Amino acid sequence: MSDSSNFASGKGDKDENFPVASRLVRPELRPTILAFYRFARAADDVADHETAAPEDKLAQLARMEAGLRADSAANAEGAALRRALEARGLTDQHALDLLEAFRRDVTQTRYADWAELMDYCRYSAAPVGRFMLDLHGESRATWAANDALCAALQVINHLQDCAKDFRALDRVYIPLDRLGAHGIGTEALGAAQASPALRAVITELAEQTEALLAQSRRFAGQIADRRLALEVGVIQALAESLTRRLMRWDPLSQRVHHRPVEALSIALGGAASVAVGRLGRIFRPQAIGTPG
Structure with a gap:
């Protein structure tokens, strides 16, 4: 197999969980x-x-x-x-x-702990956002917030697809120490429905993902390019919604991904929030006594 077409899944940019271009x-x-x-x-x-x-x-x-x-x-x-x-x-x-x-x-098909998973995200996710920032000529001071958002997106995908990755590829991104702390092994991912112990693990990881999203919430406001800032606002809103779902729903037996109408509504809200924030900075009243 020496040609990319021999490996192609048929998946394209319209099939991704988050917007592409x-x-x-x-x-x-x-x-x-x-x-x-x-x-x-x-x-x-x-x-x-x-x-x-x-x-x-x-x-x-x-x-x-x-x-x-x-x-x-x-x-x-x-x-x-x-x-x-x-x-x-x-x-x-x-x-x-x-x-x-x-x-x-x-x-590598297993990750020992959260730190090892975050190191993987440094290579699997952060470069995508960094590329976009460089393409738009943005400051590299934005990289910390970018890396937090990109890592969150990666973990969300891992949690949504944890059963599929295990069954199809014997690949487990859920840290082994979390599974062990709840008395279960990777075989729990092969069940038709998540056990209470696995649900607890997924909830814990979703909570850590929520902490990453708290770090990236300032990201859109750091971006000079208005259109890119709106795009980041959309992605942030979609990611926050999916993380909340993962805290309540079982990815082994329930659909976590947004349906198109849901995604559109959330995306519009995320873009509007960024737009209002940018307008607020433009029209913010000056302090009394400040030169006009």
Whole structure:
């Protein structure tokens, strides 16, 4: 299996839980975002392929890196992203960090504790937001809030898909120490319905995710680009809603993902909140005695 199409899942940007190159983003930047997304999607499909041998997956990820670095013949997605990044004067480091995460997905199927999971998120999630910030010319002072939001999004996906990941890939992102503290093992993820112990674990992790989202709540206000700030507000609102659902619902037996109408309503609320906040800063009354 030497071509990305051999690993393709058929999943595209419209199938993701969170918006990709949405209409909120400046039109001239969307082609670069989509090149980055297609590279990441192809690498994710490689790592998650249910029947390919680990050595074949690692070889394909190496070809993707070669295409990204210089060899256009090695991989189409890598070469396309390299051209897009060069046209914008952007680094390839964020894409290389993602490849590190996908290699871990091939070689590591368990995470000992929250710290180990957060280290994984540093490579699997944070680079996506950092790329978007660099593309928009934003200050790297925003990276801390970005990393918190991206890590939260990653954990939300892990919790939503915990049963599927275990059954299809024997991959468990729920930290083993949390399972052990509640007297259960990874086999609990194979049940048709979560046990009270597993529900307690998921709730604890959702609460930690809520703490990450509290850190990222200031993120949209730190962003200079109005349209990107609105996009971040949408994502923050969707993430907060999903986290609340994970505290109440069972991802093994219930649908946690938003339905389209639900997602649209939440997204509009998130964008409106950011818009009102930005207007408030523009029209905030000056203190008495302050020069006009």
